[in-house]
Amino acid sequence: MSSQVQTRETPSVTAAPAPRFDLYRMIHKTLRKMMFDTVYALGCADVADDREFHAALDQVLALCEAFDHHLQKENHYVHPAMEARSPGSTRQILDEHFEHIEEIDFIRTEVARIRTVASDTRATETHRLYLHMTHFVADNLKHMRHEELEHNATLWAKYSDAELMAIEQRIIANIAPEEMMAILKVAIPAQSHQERAGMLGGMKQSEMPRQAFEAIVQIAREGLATRDWDKLARAIGEPQVPGLVEVSDTRMSW
Numbered sequence: 001m002s003s004q005v006q007t008r009e010t011p012s013v014t015a016a017p018a019p020r021f022d023l024y025r026m027i028h029k030t031l032r033k034m035m036f037d038t039v040y041a042l043g044c045a046d047v048a049d050d051r052e053f054h055a056a057l058d059q060v061l062a063l064c065e066a067f068d069h070h071l072q073k074e075n076h077y078v079h080p081a082m083e084a085r086s087p088g089s090t091r092q093i094l095d096e097h098f099e100h101i102e103e104i105d106f107i108r109t110e111v112a113r114i115r116t117v118a119s120d121t122r123a124t125e126t127h128r129l130y131l132h133m134t135h136f137v138a139d140n141l142k143h144m145r146h147e148e149l150e151h152n153a154t155l156w157a158k159y160s161d162a163e164l165m166a167i168e169q170r171i172i173a174n175i176a177p178e179e180m181m182a183i184l185k186v187a188i189p190a191q192s193h194q195e196r197a198g199m200l201g202g203m204k205q206s207e208m209p210r211q212a213f214e215a216i217v218q219i220a221r222e223g224l225a226t227r228d229w230d231k232l233a234r235a236i237g238e239p240q241v242p243g244l245v246e247v248s249d250t251r252m253s254w
């Protein structure tokens with residue numbers, strides 16, 4: 001659940017600093033994809049179609065749950081580490097987390113209300129929620145950027161990569177398998193090819209049972225565009241088609 005990243009942009013004449021372990025990058029890219037997908041789905045849903053209408057609202061609730069879990073993990077695992085070595089460094093973001101909890105509660109209440117409104121007011125009410133969600137997204141984009149710049153600066157100044165990896169391992173160890181699979185369905189498509197290859201390649205090299213790894217490979221195969229899956233399969237040495245042992249070296253180009 002991680003990646004390496006340079007600490008900050010540097011002039012081209014200066015040697016790039018050594019990459020540091022980034023606790024936020026992978027999960028924040030995942031949450032950004034969820035936010036953009038959710039606003040898009042809400043904006044184009046045919047509210048006269050019950051199935052589309054409720055599916056779009058279900059997606060809003062799934063986003064709320066993902067953010068709820070995420071901010072609790074930051075509060076429980078990341079902030080205590082920061083406060084231990086840099087007192088006061090999480091104050092702004094902790095305050096924003098309290099605001100986000102209230103905001104998530106409000107959105108959940110709105111979703112429950114909108115499900116029951118008269119059909120002739122669905123379009124108006126859904127558009128109102130759509131606009132509200134754009135504000136939620138804008139707020140969280142700024143919030144997450146602050147974490148990735150300011151919190152990472154603190155974490156990198158006060159902790160070694162090995163210590164940061166240990167924090168991440170504690171987070172991962174407390175994620176239920178079903179929740180992890182749900183996260184990976186969004187996380188894999190949300191990353192770059194290099195990040196996907198690093199993530200799944202690392203899992204393949206780890207002590208993860210082969211059956212669990214194959215379930216994750218299946219998520220990647222189903223969630224990626226054909227060309228992206230083709231590249232990933234080659235990079236991690238997995239068959240492009242289940243059961244196909246040999247992978248051709250011939251690359252298609254388009």
Ligand SMILES: [Fe+2]
Nearest residue numbers: 071074093147
């Ligand atoms: Fe946060």
